[in-house]
Amino acid sequence: MTTPATAAMPASSKKPQVQKEDAMWLQKELINRNYQELATAHERGKKISATFVPGNLNELLMCFDFARSLPETNQLQNGMRKKSGKFIMDAERDGQSEDVCTYVKSDLGMMLNGQVGPTGDPLPRPDLLLLSYTGCFTFMKWFELIRQKFGGETVMLHVPYQGDGKINPNMRDYVVKQLKETVIPALEKVSGVKFDIDRLRQYMRESAKAEEDLVAVLQSAKNRPSPIDGYFGGVYYIGPIFTAFRGTPDASKFYGMLRSEIEQRVRDGKGPITPDGEMTSERYRLVVEGPPNWTSFRDFWKMFYEDGAVVVTSTYAKVGGLYDFGFRHDPDRPLESLAEYCMGCYTNLNLPQRIDMICKYIEEYQADGLLINSIKSCNSFSAGQLLILREVEKRTGKPAAFIETDLVDPRYFSAANVKNRLESYFQMIEQKRAAQH
Amino acid sequence: MSKVAAIIERCQALYEDLDFKAVQEWKNAAPKRKVVGYMPVYVPREIAHAAGILSVGILGGGDQLEVIQGDAYYQSYICRIPRSTIELGLTGKLDGFDGMLFPSICDVIRNLSGMWQILFKDKYVRYFDVPQNYEDNIGGTYYVHELEILRDDLAKLAGVEITNEKINRSIEVFNENRRVIRELYAYRAAKPWQAPTTEIYLLQRAGMVLPVEEHTQLLRDYLAATEAEPRQMRDNARVVINGTFCEQPPLNLIKSIEMAGCYVVDDDFMLVTRWLLDDVPSDGDALDNLSKAFLHHSASTSAKYETKREEKGQFLLQQVTERRAEGVVFACPSFCDPALLERPMLQDVLSAHGVPHTAFKYAENTGQMAPIREQAGTFADSIKLWSAA
Ligand code: SF4
Ligand code: SF4
Numbered sequence: 001m002t003t004p005a006t007a008a009m010p011a012s013s014k015k016p017q018v019q020k021e022d023a024m025w026l027q028k029e030l031i032n033r034n035y036q037e038l039a040t041a042h043e044r045g046k047k048i049s050a051t052f053v054p055g056n057l058n059e060l061l062m063c064f065d066f067a068r069s070l071p072e073t074n075q076l077q078n079g080m081r082k083k084s085g086k087f088i089m090d091a092e093r094d095g096q097s098e099d100v101c102t103y104v105k106s107d108l109g110m111m112l113n114g115q116v117g118p119t120g121d122p123l124p125r126p127d128l129l130l131l132s133y134t135g136c137f138t139f140m141k142w143f144e145l146i147r148q149k150f151g152g153e154t155v156m157l158h159v160p161y162q163g164d165g166k167i168n169p170n171m172r173d174y175v176v177k178q179l180k181e182t183v184i185p186a187l188e189k190v191s192g193v194k195f196d197i198d199r200l201r202q203y204m205r206e207s208a209k210a211e212e213d214l215v216a217v218l219q220s221a222k223n224r225p226s227p228i229d230g231y232f233g234g235v236y237y238i239g240p241i242f243t244a245f246r247g248t249p250d251a252s253k254f255y256g257m258l259r260s261e262i263e264q265r266v267r268d269g270k271g272p273i274t275p276d277g278e279m280t281s282e283r284y285r286l287v288v289e290g291p292p293n294w295t296s297f298r299d300f301w302k303m304f305y306e307d308g309a310v311v312v313t314s315t316y317a318k319v320g321g322l323y324d325f326g327f328r329h330d331p332d333r334p335l336e337s338l339a340e341y342c343m344g345c346y347t348n349l350n351l352p353q354r355i356d357m358i359c360k361y362i363e364e365y366q367a368d369g370l371l372i373n374s375i376k377s378c379n380s381f382s383a384g385q386l387l388i389l390r391e392v393e394k395r396t397g398k399p400a401a402f403i404e405t406d407l408v409d410p411r412y413f414s415a416a417n418v419k420n421r422l423e424s425y426f427q428m429i430e431q432k433r434a435a436q437h
Numbered sequence: 438m439s440k441v442a443a444i445i446e447r448c449q450a451l452y453e454d455l456d457f458k459a460v461q462e463w464k465n466a467a468p469k470r471k472v473v474g475y476m477p478v479y480v481p482r483e484i485a486h487a488a489g490i491l492s493v494g495i496l497g498g499g500d501q502l503e504v505i506q507g508d509a510y511y512q513s514y515i516c517r518i519p520r521s522t523i524e525l526g527l528t529g530k531l532d533g534f535d536g537m538l539f540p541s542i543c544d545v546i547r548n549l550s551g552m553w554q555i556l557f558k559d560k561y562v563r564y565f566d567v568p569q570n571y572e573d574n575i576g577g578t579y580y581v582h583e584l585e586i587l588r589d590d591l592a593k594l595a596g597v598e599i600t601n602e603k604i605n606r607s608i609e610v611f612n613e614n615r616r617v618i619r620e621l622y623a624y625r626a627a628k629p630w631q632a633p634t635t636e637i638y639l640l641q642r643a644g645m646v647l648p649v650e651e652h653t654q655l656l657r658d659y660l661a662a663t664e665a666e667p668r669q670m671r672d673n674a675r676v677v678i679n680g681t682f683c684e685q686p687p688l689n690l691i692k693s694i695e696m697a698g699c700y701v702v703d704d705d706f707m708l709v710t711r712w713l714l715d716d717v718p719s720d721g722d723a724l725d726n727l728s729k730a731f732l733h734h735s736a737s738t739s740a741k742y743e744t745k746r747e748e749k750g751q752f753l754l755q756q757v758t759e760r761r762a763e764g765v766v767f768a769c770p771s772f773c774d775p776a777l778l779e780r781p782m783l784q785d786v787l788s789a790h791g792v793p794h795t796a797f798k799y800a801e802n803t804g805q806m807a808p809i810r811e812q813a814g815t816f817a818d819s820i821k822l823w824s825a826a
Contacts, residue, residue, distance in 0.1 A: 137774065161541065171579075
């Protein structure tokens with residue numbers, strides 16, 4: 001999929017702020033702890049669920065004490081650790097086409113290579129594949145493929161697409177009914193735990209708290225200079241909330257800590273922290289559409305901050321939940337709210353909605369333009385991006401540019417190419433500015 | 438010219454007519470007639486029919502359309518059908534269409550529905566989402582509601598009321614069409630030398646543009662005509678083609694497979710005409726009946742979730758068994774996630790059942806047939822060797 005997250009923030013070579021260090025430390029600890037929980041789940045008598053990032057039902061899964069694995073996150077971790085290239089080739093040798101989504105192949109390759117997760121901990125096969133079918137058709141094939149090859153039970157949550165640019169009551173009722181009559185009974189059966197709606201409400205309360213803080217963090221980029229990078233840094237910010245931690249007190253703690261640190265940066269007039277230290281001059285403010293490349297994540301980011309380009313906001317930071325337009329998990333309407341969450345994730349929006357959102361971002365974040373990172377693997381994001389580019393340029397009058405990479409297939413990252421494109425894009429922005437003065 | 442040749446010539450002309458002149462003629466024949474296009478795989482054409490609307494299958498541009506503008510909308514790693522469909526739209530070939538339906542088959546077509554909304558603002562556009570939950574009171578309720586929306590939208594477009602009774606009458610008309618198509622497929626499987634797949638394909642393509650009643654008659658005429666014209670039987674391998682449910686292979690590719698020594702005895706071309714496997718009841722609540730037919734009696738394809746592992750590949754296996762096929766040819770469009778991700782699962786099931794298979798990719802504008810012919814030829818030879826052994 002699409003997905004984010006739980007990428008650990010690359011360490012800064014300069015001395016980081018104490019609070020920053022705390023948030024980073026906590027995030028790393030969360031990720032590692034989750035992998036350990038997965039590794040030991042069966043010994044501890046727990047069942048393992050796998051589910052996708054967009055539309056993930058983390059709060060619900062917690063009600064059944066599942067250890068929670070997110071396949072896209074595992075693969076992006078493998079990508080960052082340079083393991084995905086081999087996995088992809090192994091999956092291709094095993095019969096997968098070179099044309100299809102590389103997350104799927106990396107996951108299959110990882111499983112073929114003996115169920116060891118990105119951190120080196122064992123990653124046992126999931127007992128339940130919760131196929132919440134949000135924003136991408138490939139998900140369906142992904143879990144069918146795992147089921148075909150390695151067994152396991154699948155349960156489907158079909159989330160209708162916002163083809164008309166809105167959620168109608170029929171769509172919501174359909175999702176709620178599936179939750180009640182298909183998903184929850186399946187979770188009860190596999191876990192042996194009875195569903196308790198009050199437990200769900202409690203987790204959702206925690207989710208809403210963290211969501212509030214996350215939005216404050218992401219919107220801090222409206223300041224000049226932006227105290228964060230909303231794409232490369234954004235990946236680190238969305239990590240816990242888009243994965244196994246939404247709804248936990250740990251996530252609330254993390255986002256509370258992160259928010260106060262970022263607010264301090266705003267008060268101090270500071271720019272974002274990058275792997276090479278604090279960015280001191282903000283020359284270009286960009287909005288980015290599309291997921292990042294994981295196999296060369298650091299080099300990719302460097303091409304931006306070296307030239308003083310900060311990504312003020314990105315659509316990718318919304319794949320696991322779109323919170324900045326007001327949605328919060330609502331404990332008073334738990335199932336309806338879960339349904340709305342699933343239907344509201346970024347890739348479940350139709351093209352006109354995606355364009356509106358990007359145009360709005362360009363205006364609200366005072367961006368110089370739009371950069372699209374088109375991912376070879378991902379039709380869900382990529383099909384239609386060239387029209388998005390044209391429309392956004394037309395409507396905002398700001399320059400837009402297009403680069404092409406892949407998520408986790410190192411064969412499709414050409415550093416020289418990307419760098420050239422970026423440099424000419426920055427020049428284009430300069431020219432536009434000069435023409436305006 | 439023989440009767441068969443005349444029928445096929447007509448179909449070929451319809452197939453090659455990228456300006457949809459036949460559709461335009463139909464439209465001009467009476468005032469206020471409306472036309473909606475639909476993409477693969479399935480839309481309930483009965484509802485359009487009940488409104489007096491002609492529904493027309495848009496299957497890309499094939500190998501005859503030079504795609505110029507469409508390429509500017511798609512990266513090189515996206516399949517071809519959306520770009521040639523956009524080309525058809527931008528070059529005015531779909532101007533006579535009043536709307537477009539985009540079924541939920543994959544992210545490319547899904548996103549194309551939004552592109553259409555932006556590029557063709559004056560047209561009716563609907564993304565037609567079908568359920569992946571097959572319980573009557575869950576997926577069924579949802580689907581009936583989606584059908585109601587479509588019914589009301591099309592009624593508005595046509596300026597008529599679409600009553601339950603009208604839909605029931607249209608269901609009957611389509612049942613008839615499906616029956617003749619089942620007959621045609623059974624006939625080909627029984628006597629593949631009498632009904633070559635290039636002909637079946639063209640007949641089915643004609644069904645994408647002709648009014649359904651006319652198409653049904655055309656198929657009847659063909660069945661009678663071909664039975665009356667004995668052709669030479671060959672010692673070919675009997676194969677099922679799989680993977681061609683969306684972007685279409687060029688006609689030459691189908692010819693090449695046949696020339697390489699294969700009799701195609703089943704396929705997944707133009708599934709819309711064979712999506713519903715049985716007659717749909719034409720009395721009672723029409724939308725409910727269409728919904729039940731979809732949920733419980735429809736074809737299996739990659740765009741449809743299979744609830745259990747044991748179900749995977751069973752539909753294909755059944756085609757193989759019932760048609761007495763000796764092997765399966767996977768022909769998938771390049772960059773087609775649905776077809777290419779489904780393929781290994783199906784191959785797995787076939788292998789477990791000892792059914793030989795081979796696979797290649799194509800694009801709608803593939804020009805080089807020699808490698809495909811060679812591969813299909815080797816496959817046919819190996820099947821024959823195997824069955825002789
Ligand atoms: S196609 Fe895109 S959204 Fe779908 S699984 Fe692959 S990377 Fe994720
Ligand atoms: S050919 Fe495949 S990927 Fe392309 S639009 Fe059709 S189903 Fe989707």
